[in-house]
Amino acid sequence: MSDLVAKYAALQALVKEIAEETADAHDDETVAQLAIDHHTVVRQFESIGNQRILEVSDRDAHRTAGCVTVSEFLQTKLRITHPKKRLDAVRSLEPMHAMTGEKLPPVCPNTARELAxxxxGPDHVHAVLDVMKKIPSTVDVEQRARAERVLAEFATTLAPKEIGAAGVRILAHLDPDGTLTDDRDRARNRKLNLGCQDSQLMSKLTATLDPITRALFDVVLAKWAAPGMNNPDDDQSPKGDHGDADLQLLKEAADRDHRSQSQRNHDAFKALLDAAVNGGLLGGSHRGLPPQIIVSITDAQLREHAGVARTATGTDLPISNVIKLAADAQTHLAVFSDVTGEPLFFGRGRRLASQAQRLMAFALYGGCSKDDCATPFAHTEMHHAERDWADGGLTDSPHMAPACGRHNRAVGSEPHQWATGKITDGPDKGRYGWRRNTDPPDQIRANHLHRIDELLLRHRDTLEGSVAPPAPTSDDVAEPSTDATPERRSFDVTWPRGLVTYAA
Known part of the structure; x- marks a missing residue:
């Protein structure tokens, strides 16, 4: 065993000993100093951790842990919440190799020294890096280095928010007239982020818009967010552009409009997205699916008007919203054992899955089939899970499973790669699971992230001592049954605002 491995083993033993100790026998001053010393060491280990991450990246060692990318390794094996931010810190604080092989000094050496x-701590590091990213690209190297040195010095005494405030003054000093900022800087800093849904299923949208995008958005808001326009709470509210609205109707709607400007902006944005999705702007297909809202729900949810449905793009919708969308639904196609004209079996006749096959896979899996992968179905490919296409695999629904691009490419015969196989028993019977090539064949794992409702039902039924109803499996899509009452059916229903899949 190497010295480093032995030292980490000794460290873990020491950490266990420290965790079992208490500071009851020490005075208050010592207790306070112990807390200070503890968190100093924690911050030092953040720096050492960056070195370990860089070593993993340089050697592609993440593959030996069953991870396709370094980012996946950080997220799943190291349990790092924001892997992208951590990798940014590694690239800025650690010596990196140039294309020619020589080792370069850290981009932010003073910040790296203080962290070591x-x-x-890491929050101070991210605050420094956020300011450094906003320095115009035309600022010379010496001034950039001085700014980093000052920011690192501030970081030792200021809170992360205060570092941002100090950064504003530094940027004002480097570019007092704003003449150094150019289109490259604006392009580098543009962003639009859609946050996760909260407990009310609401999402926060944050953006930094370049000047042209801002100007375009102002035009949209001026017309679509005018008082009385696109009001979802008013059936008589004109929709779309107020230039096409009846002036008298618009005036009456405006008099009834009690929304704030922020709420009108939201409703205008919603109406604009609706026009794009349902007006044909997105074309006829996206990864084999219609570019519409596609939802998977059960007949029990429809009957009870309760629960949460998941869309193919990974959004959770309250059933009340689904019912509202489905008010004018028309039957589109059946994807399980009900009689259907949609072909689900192509054999070697074609390589790519049909829309009907993808819809069936969405109803069955909900997203990427690789265990613990959160990629929603709309961003997946159809993987020949029984046997790869190059090895003679068939483009038949029972032989395929959805997989995101990185996991689809991770399947292969190398030890660090993955294999897929059909689960033959248990609640996941009929679905495909994944295992590393170095794992025993019986360690095949299904993905439950996209079917949390099923998992909760299983736990509930286990606690109550009952047996949960079987989940739909790919065996249900065998040749069309002649039975007048098929065991389980699932229907995809489309309407002007989207498409819904429900299982009966």
Whole structure:
């Protein structure tokens, strides 16, 4: 065993000993100092952790842990919440190799030194890096280096928010007239982020818009967010552009409009997205699916008007919203054992899955089939899970499963790659699971992230001592049954605002 491995083993043993100790026998001053010393060491280990991550990246060692990318390794094996931010810190604080092989000094050497000393933490590092990213690209290297040195010094005494405030003054000093900022800087700093849904299923949208995008958005808001326009709470509210609205109707709607400007902006944005999705702007297909809202729900949810449905793009919708969308639904196609004209079996006749096959796979899996992968179905490919296409695999529904691009490419015969196989028993029977090539054949794992409702039902039924109803399996899509009452059916229903799949 190498010295480093032995030292980490000794460290873990020491950490266990420390965790079992208490500071009851020490005075208050010592207790306070112990807390300070503890968190200094924690910050120092953040720096050492960056070195370990860089070593993993340089050697592609993440593959030996069954991860396709370094980012996946950080997220799943190291349990790092924001892997992209951590990788940014590694690239900025650690010596990197140039294309020619020589080792380059850190981009932010002073910040790296303070983190290694334990005087600053990861939040301070991210605050410094955020300011450094906003320095115009035309600022010379010496001025950029001085700014980083000052920011690192501030970080030892200031809170992360205060570092941002100090950064504003530094940027004002470097570019007092705003003449150094150019289109490259604006392009580098543009962003639009859609946050996760909260407990009310609401999402926060944050953006930094370049000047042209801002100007375009102002035009949209001026017309679509005018008082009385696109009001979802008013059936008589004109929709779309107020230039096409009846002026008298618009005036009456405006008099009834009690929304704030922020709410009108939201409703205008919603109406604009609706026009894009349902007006043909997105074309006829996206990854084999219609570019519409596609939802999978059960007949029990429809009957009870309760629960949460998941869309193919990974959004959770309250059943009340689904019912509202489905008010004018028309039957589109059946994807399980009900009689259907949609072909689900192509054999070697074609390589790519049909729309009907993808809809069936969405109803069955909900997203990427690789265990613990959160990629929603709309961003997946159809993987020949029984046997790869190059090895003679068939493009038949029972032989395929959805997989995101990185996991689809991770399947292969190398030890660090993955294999897929059909689960033959248990609640996941009929679905495809994944295992590393170095794992025993019986360690095949299904993905439950996209079917949380099923998992909760299984736990409930286990606690109550009953047996949960079987989940739909790919065996249900065998040749069309002649039975007048098929065991389980699932229907995809489309309407002007989207498409819904429900299982009966």
């Amino acid at each position: 000393a334990g005087t600053i």
